[in-house]
Amino acid sequence: xxxxTVANHDTTAHDHHDHEHHDNFVTKYIFTQDHKMIGKQxxxxxxxxxxxxxxxxxxxxxxxxxxxxxLEFLRPLLGGWIDETGKLDPTFYLALVTMHGTIMVFFVxxxxxxxxxxxxxxxxxxxxxxxxxxxxxxxxYWFFFLSGVIMFISLFIxxxxxxxxxxxxxxxxxxxxxxxxxxxxxxxxxxxxxxxxVSSLLGGINYIxxxxxxxxxxxxxxxxxxxxxxxxxxxxxxxxxxxVLFAAALLLVxxxxxxxxxxxxxxxxxxxxxxNTGGSPVLFQHLFWFLGHPEVYIVLLPALxxxxxIIATNSRKPIFGYKAMIVSMLGITILSFIVWAHHMxxxxxxxxxxxxxxxxxxxxxxxxxxxxxxxxxxxxRGNLIFTPGMLFSIGxxxxxxxxxxxxxFLGNSxxxxxxxxxxxxxxxxxxxxxxxxxxxxxxxxxxxxxKMFGRMMDVRLGYIHFWLTFTGxxxxxxxxxxxxxxxxxxxxxxxxxxxxxxxxxxxxxxxSVAAIITFAAQFIFMFNFFYSMFRGRKxxxxxxxxxxxxxxxxxxxxxxxxxxxxxxxxxWPYDYSKPGAAEDFIPQTVPLSATPESxxxxxxxxxxxxxxxxxxxxxxxxxxxxxx
Amino acid sequence: xxxxLIVVGVVLLISVIWMVYRIQTLVSVVKGSDKKIASGSxxxxxxxxxxxxxxxxGLMFWYSIKEWGxxxxxxxxxxxxxxxxxxxxxxxVTGVVFIITHVLLFVFPxxxxxxxxxxxxxxPDNNRLEVIWTIVPGVVLAGLVISGWMAWxxxxxxxxxxxxxxxxxxxxxxxxVRYPGKDKVLGDYDYRLTTASNSHGxxxxxxxxxxxxPSPKIVxxxxxxxxxxxxxxxxxxxxxxxxxxLKMDAVPGMPTRxxxxxxxxxxxxxxxxxxxxxxxxxxxxxxxxxxxxxxxxVIEVVEPAAYQKWLTEQKTFIQQNPALAEGVSVETxxxxxxxxxxx
Numbered sequence: 001x002x003x004x005t006v007a008n009h010d011t012t013a014h015d016h017h018d019h020e021h022h023d024n025f026v027t028k029y030i031f032t033q034d035h036k037m038i039g040k041q042x043x044x045x046x047x048x049x050x051x052x053x054x055x056x057x058x059x060x061x062x063x064x065x066x067x068x069x070x071l072e073f074l075r076p077l078l079g080g081w082i083d084e085t086g087k088l089d090p091t092f093y094l095a096l097v098t099m100h101g102t103i104m105v106f107f108v109x110x111x112x113x114x115x116x117x118x119x120x121x122x123x124x125x126x127x128x129x130x131x132x133x134x135x136x137x138x139x140x141y142w143f144f145f146l147s148g149v150i151m152f153i154s155l156f157i158x159x160x161x162x163x164x165x166x167x168x169x170x171x172x173x174x175x176x177x178x179x180x181x182x183x184x185x186x187x188x189x190x191x192x193x194x195x196x197x198v199s200s201l202l203g204g205i206n207y208i209x210x211x212x213x214x215x216x217x218x219x220x221x222x223x224x225x226x227x228x229x230x231x232x233x234x235x236x237x238x239x240x241x242x243x244v245l246f247a248a249a250l251l252l253v254x255x256x257x258x259x260x261x262x263x264x265x266x267x268x269x270x271x272x273x274x275x276n277t278g279g280s281p282v283l284f285q286h287l288f289w290f291l292g293h294p295e296v297y298i299v300l301l302p303a304l305x306x307x308x309x310i311i312a313t314n315s316r317k318p319i320f321g322y323k324a325m326i327v328s329m330l331g332i333t334i335l336s337f338i339v340w341a342h343h344m345x346x347x348x349x350x351x352x353x354x355x356x357x358x359x360x361x362x363x364x365x366x367x368x369x370x371x372x373x374x375x376x377x378x379x380x381r382g383n384l385i386f387t388p389g390m391l392f393s394i395g396x397x398x399x400x401x402x403x404x405x406x407x408x409f410l411g412n413s414x415x416x417x418x419x420x421x422x423x424x425x426x427x428x429x430x431x432x433x434x435x436x437x438x439x440x441x442x443x444x445x446x447x448x449x450x451k452m453f454g455r456m457m458d459v460r461l462g463y464i465h466f467w468l469t470f471t472g473x474x475x476x477x478x479x480x481x482x483x484x485x486x487x488x489x490x491x492x493x494x495x496x497x498x499x500x501x502x503x504x505x506x507x508x509x510x511x512s513v514a515a516i517i518t519f520a521a522q523f524i525f526m527f528n529f530f531y532s533m534f535r536g537r538k539x540x541x542x543x544x545x546x547x548x549x550x551x552x553x554x555x556x557x558x559x560x561x562x563x564x565x566x567x568x569x570x571x572w573p574y575d576y577s578k579p580g581a582a583e584d585f586i587p588q589t590v591p592l593s594a595t596p597e598s599x600x601x602x603x604x605x606x607x608x609x610x611x612x613x614x615x616x617x618x619x620x621x622x623x624x625x626x627x628x
Numbered sequence: 629x630x631x632x633l634i635v636v637g638v639v640l641l642i643s644v645i646w647m648v649y650r651i652q653t654l655v656s657v658v659k660g661s662d663k664k665i666a667s668g669s670x671x672x673x674x675x676x677x678x679x680x681x682x683x684x685x686g687l688m689f690w691y692s693i694k695e696w697g698x699x700x701x702x703x704x705x706x707x708x709x710x711x712x713x714x715x716x717x718x719x720x721v722t723g724v725v726f727i728i729t730h731v732l733l734f735v736f737p738x739x740x741x742x743x744x745x746x747x748x749x750x751x752p753d754n755n756r757l758e759v760i761w762t763i764v765p766g767v768v769l770a771g772l773v774i775s776g777w778m779a780w781x782x783x784x785x786x787x788x789x790x791x792x793x794x795x796x797x798x799x800x801x802x803x804x805v806r807y808p809g810k811d812k813v814l815g816d817y818d819y820r821l822t823t824a825s826n827s828h829g830x831x832x833x834x835x836x837x838x839x840x841x842p843s844p845k846i847v848x849x850x851x852x853x854x855x856x857x858x859x860x861x862x863x864x865x866x867x868x869x870x871x872x873x874l875k876m877d878a879v880p881g882m883p884t885r886x887x888x889x890x891x892x893x894x895x896x897x898x899x900x901x902x903x904x905x906x907x908x909x910x911x912x913x914x915x916x917x918x919x920x921x922x923x924x925x926v927i928e929v930v931e932p933a934a935y936q937k938w939l940t941e942q943k944t945f946i947q948q949n950p951a952l953a954e955g956v957s958v959e960t961x962x963x964x965x966x967x968x969x970x971x
Contacts, residue, residue: 169864268819358776486698537657
């Protein structure tokens with residue numbers, strides 16, 4: 001067994017040398033099969049989309065915060081979507097909201113987060129030369145790119161992009177008569193999402209295969225960093241749920257274009273009765289949320305994995321309850337598939353189903369709570385270094401708590417009657433899913449930037465970026481809870497038609513100003529990111545003094561990651577501040593036999609085993625050498 | 629000119645920031661702070677967590693207390709009192725958790741900030757702790773779920789027999805209201821019968837529809853069960869009556885329902901709030917297109933006696949537009965004529 005592994009390593013090392021010389025610009029930067037470059041491609045594309053998505057939110061926050069303001073100055077950009085009186089068109093307002101949601105959820109927090117870090121970190125942290133299939137991995141990016149191009153085009157067509165909300169509930173999304181965005185805009189949305197699903201599946205299959213098959217010697221599942229566990233479970237969720245979205249979208253395509261009635265029934269619109277009968281709009285909601293809810297965890301789990309790693313490293317302390325963290329993530333993974341209908345308590349579905357889903361939903365709060373307590377215990381009695389990555393990780397924990405707690409209100413169907421589809425929901429998911437995942441992504445960028453580009457990002461700009469963004473996010477989303485409790489419905493162009501909502505103009509203005517400042521603060525980050533990429537200070541090999549494998553690669557790892565053999569792994573990744581050890585970290589590559597002073601009793605027993613394996617291997621190595 | 633000044637200002641601002649940035653980078657290189665594990669900013673960040681907790685946390689609590697009673701719309705239904713109770717119980721429970729966890733999360737960074745002389749505690753796991761913080765949230769959540777489930781079962785139970793029925797139909801972009809009339813049974817409808825004069829698509833060949841009548845607003849009696857029969861004609865809508873704590877989607881092809889007992893008349897609420905203009909309102913909470921934000925309907929809650937009186941004053945669809953009765957069977961027509969004569 002051992003000999004086979006060693007032999008494999010030998011051949012792959014040779015392959016890698018063969019590869020190196022025929023890299024030209026196209027194969028290195030564009031149609032690359034190197035997981036690190038693909039990760040960076042996802043990252044840069046994700047940042048591009050984040051700017052677009054954020055900018056769209058600034059546009060509609062202008063409308064909500066300053067309803068009387070003339071938006072004439074936006075005419076060069078928005079053209080006919082600004083009417084003669086200088087007001088934003090209400091239909092385009094809905095399109096803005098829809099595209100903001102779609103872009104942020106799918107393009108930024110799924111592709112930008114999972115795509116970047118799963119690609120970049122999986123081979124580096126498990127000790128593999130590359131993904132199981134570099135070619136599929138390349139396809140994954142280019143399908144995502146294509147999807148993005150189509151979605152981008154849809155922003156500029158005459159009838160506007162899709163406008164029925166990011167959940168695209170039919171019949172609104174099926175009938176062009178109902179809203180202009182449901183014409184060509186919606187068609188492009190569906191095509192773009194189809195390519196996006198293809199991209200996610202190609203990526204997901206690769207992540208799972210790579211983690212199962214390509215772990216280096218000694219890297220058992222119980223020694224995987226929590227990041228890898230998170231990426232693994234995320235990929236599993238995506239693989240099981242995205243096909244359901246595809247099915248839902250396909251049936252919607254049939255309803256839109258081929259006269260079927262999966263979702264349509266008894267509709268009289270635009271002065272005519274449509275022939276469709278027998279369909280059910282609620283069916284679409286079930287199918288959509290069967291992806292839609294797991295999707296929440298698709299964006300959240302990678303962020304939680306990243307922060308587990310960063311918090312442990314910068315607390316100089318093992319993550320508390322490594323196994324409990326894995327079990328919680330497993331629990332969340334499984335439960336995420338059976339809570340979808342809590343988005344539908346008042347959709348008209350059978351109230352008995354509502355009861356069932358309420359119970360299941362509140363169960364999922366337990367593993368989430370365990371994770372929070374474990375984070376707190378990890379910080380407790382640590383030796384905390386506030387790198388920007390660490391700051392953003394702590395910020396994530398705060399959002400995860402705040403948004404998670406409001407989820408307890410919404411998961412309770414009796415309370416949800418009032419709060420459903422109000423700003424309370426908006427506040428809830430922007431904190432727990434949007435901001436938390438975004439912070440996880442930013443934390444990851446700050447933390448792994450030295451590995452990505454061999455340079456450091458400026459820490460002070462990082463601090464400013466963190467404090468502005470952290471404060472900004474709370475100032476944007478905390479007031480929304482009040483607005484939501486007051487009953488302000490979502491996706492409203494203006495609230496002046498209603499007496500019950502004819503207040504809080506000041507609070508809405510405040511939220512809008514906070515949102516614009518928060519958005520502006522992101523340019524500090526972008527400057528830091530692109531400037532440091534070329535002009536940042538040269539990084540050291542292991543700047544955060546971390547234990548995981550990626551820091552054993554050269555400063556600029558080539559395709560294949562390690563120039564020689566892939567290092568073997570002898571311990572879990574969280575041996576920080578181990579009693580007896582001289583340094584406050586022991587990398588995974590240090591054998592237990594080399595650290596007798598810090599070994600725990602049960603590890604001392606493993607040393608014997610380890611010595612035997614190492615002896616066997618050296619014999620095989622000698623034998624191989626003599627053959628050459 | 630104005631624009632030019634703005635541009636110059638922005639350019640100046642950016643160049644100042646740039647200079648500061650370069651200078652501080654050079655200073656840190658000279659000082660060699662990049663070689664240190666934790667520089668002086670570690671202390672500043674640690675302290676900022678505490679400052680943030682006090683300032684922003686204080687701001688949040690100050691505003692919550694100052695606006696107490698402002699953000700919650702007054703409640704006017706029986707089940708609404710129950711769900712509001714649940715809301716505030718949940719608020720109390722989660723509030724305590726929020727405060728404790730955030731104090732810990734923001735104080736730990738200050739207390740355990742990096743020090744070269746100290747080593748972090750090696751504390752990788754503790755089963756007892758894990759079990760405690762699995763079970764405690766489990767029990768607390770079970771309590772919340774069970775109380776929520778009991779309320780939910782009551783709210784969604786079938787409406788009492790004597791409930792006053794009102795049909796609310798959503799379409800782009802308004803609500804239409806229909807009452808069942810004296811027989812207390814709504815007549816059949818078919819969406820294919822919809823015309824400009826018959827917006828509900830009522831089937832007037834059905835005897836039950838003869839006495840059905842429309843109303844520009846929803847009038848309901850106080851203290852008696854009311855059943856909203858909800859449907860939609862084109863796309864999804866959602867009936868949301870914030871003061872009644874009532875929300876239910878209107879789905880084309882699938883009628884839905886929600887019953888409740890209003891507890892305060894509009895007049896009583898006006899006195900209570902000292903607002904003579906007050907009206908109970910219905911809004912749409914499921915995105916439905918351009919006019920989504922303007923689907924308003926007024927609910928007027930009156931004393932039961934006034935409600936009975938109001939009912940007798942209403943004119944049926946056929947009374948308002950006799951043409952609707954054209955083409956229906958002789959028998960039904962007679963019924964309609966009798967009605968016409970009565971008034």
